[in-house]
Amino acid sequence: AQTVTQSQPEMSVQEAETVTLSCTYDTSENNYYLFWYKQPPSRQMILVIRQEAYKQQNATENRFSVNFQKAAKSFSLKISDSQLGDTAMYFCAFEAAGNKLTFGGGTRVLVKP
Amino acid sequence: DAGITQSPRHKVTETGTPVTLRCHQTENHRYMYWYRQDPGHGLRLIHYSYGVKDTDKGEVSDGYSVSRSKTEDFLLTLESATSSQTSVYFCAISDPLVANTGELFFGEGSRLTVL
Structure with missing residues (x-):
């Protein structure tokens, strides 16, 4: 069974600064997807970024980027130029076969003005 | 936004009563899921379905049952609710034939309180 660990329960960052969220996972699979989802106070789950394991290039979506280290089974999320609207819960997620x-x-994550 | 509707959005009930949560989708996605969200645990999979009348258990299925008689509807039933089932429940959908990206699309959640 796969496990996903986020070791930082809470982080705060000043507006316009950068914050990095860590995520590690455990799997014996070779092909899989990794995701970061954002959950603002509205409770809606919003996909932030996605990474395919077979791609070596790190995914980037505007101010959000990942550092994917397959051998280390690490998948961190960097939020650059943090904005007040980035305040939310962030979930790392893993998907192998079976969706x-x-x-x-x-x-x-709390972004402070 | 994916057309996913959960009902009810909020429910308070008493221990021992049956509860059914409904997930309705208009996207014709084949796969549907029920997750529960609890502090410190993220979202955990309760049950999932790969098609009509094709369901299977997730990691926290005890005390829950599901049914899927139509592509668009996925029902989650708590036969006899307990306080440990107080949680926020999310429905999600996906279909690899529509978008083979692995992404799940989520409903807005249903908050259930069992007193």
């Missing part, structure tokens, strides 16, 4: 996501416990 079933396994989630980490989440990291609460």
Whole structure:
């Protein structure tokens, strides 16, 4: 069974600065997807970024980028130029065959003005 | 936004009563899922379905049952609710034939409180 670990329960960052969220996972699979989802106070789950394991290039979506280290089974999320609207819970998730996501416990991010 | 509707959005019930949560989708996606969200645990898979009348257990299925008689509807039933089932429940959908990206699309969640 796959496991996903987010070791930082809570982080705070000043507006316009950068914050990095860590995520590690455990799997014996070779082909899989990794995701970061954002959950603002509205409770809606919003996909932030996605990484295919077979791609060596790190995914980037505007101010969000990942550092994917397959051998280390690490998948960190960097939020650059943090904005107040980035305040949310962030979940790392893993998916192998079967389209079933396994989630980490989440990291609460607070962006301070 | 994916057309996923969960009902009810909020429910308070008493221990021992049956509860059914409904997930309705208009996207014609084949796969549907029920997750529960609890502090410190993220989202955990309860049950999932790969098609009509094709369901299977997730990692936290005890005390829950599901049914899928139509592509668009996935029902989650708590036969006899317990306080440990107080949680926020999310429905999600996906279909690798529509978008083979692994992404799940989520409903807005249903908050259930069992007193």
